[in-house]
Amino acid sequence: MAGSAASLAAMSHAEAQSISETQSTVADAGxxxxxxxxxxxxxxxxxxxxxxxxxxVLRETLDLTGTKKGCNQGACGACTILVNGRRIVSCLTLASMHDGAEIETIEGLEKNGELHPLQQAFVEHEGLQCGFCTPGQIMSGLGCIAEGHAGSPEEIRFWMSGNICRCGAYPGIVAAVADAAGRS
Known part of the structure; x- marks a missing residue:
């Protein structure tokens, strides 16, 4: 304790000011x-x-809860969305990094009461069971198709491998992406 007090007493005014500024910067970070x-x-x-x-931001500020928080570590793909047309896992990116961006979530796919063709294909091919991963799977599937990675079931499986389905609905998911890619 005495050593700490001696260290603080020996600190120059400039050092104390620097510490104060650092503490202020940390406080302003939020x-x-x-x-x-x-x-x-x-x-x-x-x-x-x-x-x-x-x-x-999507879930808590904008109340768009279709995008799921699964692992919150970028490993499961449940939070996949499209940012400027590219798929990303939204749990690993800061909102502030995307000022001016165009974001598409599962809520934006249905138009005038009609499901998006990939959503319809998921229903037709039973590409879901519990449904928790489905929004991320669909958004990733859209990205996969747009990127030109839906030429074969093997290619779809490879490019969709970042999206985990704990229920094991992979055959239906792959069939749905292939079907929707064929309709495009």
Missing amino acids: AARPLQLTVNGVSRELEVDPRQSLLD
Whole structure:
């Protein structure tokens, strides 16, 4: 204890000021920052904590709960969405990194009461059981098709391998992606 007090007493004014500024910067790290996103075609102006993941902004701020929080470590794919047309796992990216981005989630696929062709294919091919992974599977499937990786069941399995289905509905998922790719 006496050593700590002696160290603090010996600290220069400049060192003390530097520590104070660092503490202030750390305290400001969580201050809300403006963020503009277009989510499912709707422009949104938000104030977000720069430490918030895109997944948490979607679920907690925008109440778009179709995107699931599975592992929160990027390993299961349940949180897959499209950002500027590319699939990403939203749990591993900060929302603040995507200012001005176009985001598409499972909620944005249905149009005028009609399921998206890939959603319909999931129903027809029984590409789901419990449904927890289904939004991420569908969004990843859309990315897979758009990227040109849906030429064969083997290719689909390879490019969809980042999306885990604990129920084991993989045959239906692969068939649904192949079917929807054939309709495109």
